[in-house]
Amino acid sequence: MRRFEEELTCSVCYSLFDDPRVLPCSHTFCRSCLEGVIHLSSSFPVWRPLRVPLKCPNCRSVVEIPAGGTESLPVNFAVKAIIEKYQQEDQAEAATCSEHYRQPLNVYCLLDRKLVCGHCLTRGKHHGHPIDDLQSAYLREKEASGKLLEQLTDKHWADVCLLLEKLKEEKSRCESIVQVDKKAVVQYFKKLSDTLEDKKQALLTALDELNRRISEEYEPLIEKLKKIREEQLELMSLNTSVQKEESPLIFLEKVDEMNRRIKALKQKQLPDVKPVEIHPRVEHLLKNVWAKAEVGQIRKILVPKIKLIPARKLHSKGGGKEGREPKELLQAAGPYVVLLLFVITALHRDFHTRLQDVGDVLCHTFNVLMGFLGRVFSL
Structure with missing residues (x-):
């Protein structure tokens, strides 16, 4: 069916016939396209005669449109049926316009260099643009595309390849410098960390040694005073028990012993606390x-x-x-x-x-x- 697409296309809008109507000269056009031609060629702004003369867009012969307008022209039912069947069978395969529903892309716009439909040319954004049929545009562009290889292999692309290599070399050089600097940073701060750790350990060792000397200085004195204090508390407890003694003989013996111990305890020399x-x-x-x-x-x-x-x-x-x-x-x-x-x-x-x-x-x-x-x- 696709090979008959040209016969099913309106010569005015370059689209598939939409409500095809037959002129007295036997040429078929879209009803809307005939309305547009009549409107553009009409020279009767005030009154309209019973029959409107119209020059056929194809054969250029003058025909008369009945007083009922294009609505009274006969419908080309054969073409309409073929188009409906064609659209049903090839709807999935045919490329259609995204702006005009179900209109095939069968015209090549030379200005925008893209496929468009007939509606895009007659009332769309491609109106008035130079056009070409699909097959001619295909053959011309295919011939021209052979020269694209020359543009892709000229001196410009050699310069691109050379610049690419230079950029890669420069990137590699800069990355090498960064790696060297990162290594220097790690080494520097490791050395600094080791130095700080050595200083910290040296100071802590010195303070630990000072702690040892403080213990040697004060611990014997503290132990000596602890023993004196313990003996004092022991004598206080002994005095309490002696006061409860009822036997005069035992009482006097214990008191005498306690007096001797108190006297000896008081005679012990107390350490001198030197700040x-x-x-x-x-x-x-x-x-x-x-x-x-x-x-x-x-x-x-x-x-x-x-x-x-x-x-x-x-x-x-x-x-x-x-x-x-x-x-x-x-x-x-x-x-x-x-x-x-x-x-x-x-x-x-x-x-x-x-x-x-x-x-x-x-x-x-x-x-x-x-x-x-x-x-x-x-x-």
Whole structure:
């Protein structure tokens, strides 16, 4: 049936006949198409004669339309039946227009380069566009498509391939750099983590050692006082039982024994509680030195040797937190800083005679250095 599609197509709208009507010249057209031709060619705006002359779009012969209009023209029932059967059989196979229901795509629009139906050309958005029949458009475009290969293999596509390779190489180079940097990050922070872990363990070890010395210092004294306290409580309990004794002889013997024990207990020498200070304080070091140090300098900070120092001796050498912090800073400083401070101390010989010990010398020198640096930066 498809090979007869041209015979079933209206020459005005290029679509399958819709309500086909036969002119007196025996040519068939859609009724709506004839109405449009009559409307365009009508020269009787006020009155209409009984018979309207019409030039056939196919043979160009002049025919007369009855007074009843196109409705009175005979229906081409044979063509109508063939079209209905054709549409029923080939509805699933034929490509139809998405905008006009069941209209086949049988015309090629040269302007938009796409298949359209007859309605798209007569009253749709392709109205007035240059057209061609499907077979001619197919043969012409098939011949032209052979030249597309030349456009796909010219210098432009060679440049595309070259640029693609360069982009891949650049991407690979950048990814390699990123991988190297990632490896450097892992190594750096592993080393930094190891350094921090070593410093942490060193400080904890120093504090554990300090705990051991504190136990050695205080535990014997505490045990001694515990024994004295236990003996005191025992004598108090013994006194209560002695007071209940009714036998004079036994009472006097027990009282005499208890007096001797009380006298001996009171003669025992009590330990001297000497207040001590922990120096330097790790808390102050972490806050005032470690927290302010650059990451790269952390491994150079020395772990101090923490000591128990008599409180009166510590306070007599500077007093309070303000007096301790410069020494803590100096103990945490590296050997090069200490050497520099000793050189500055040597240049200030008049101070040496007034300072008590090396710690005070370093402390005073540190203050001198800080004051000098403060004056320099204030300028």
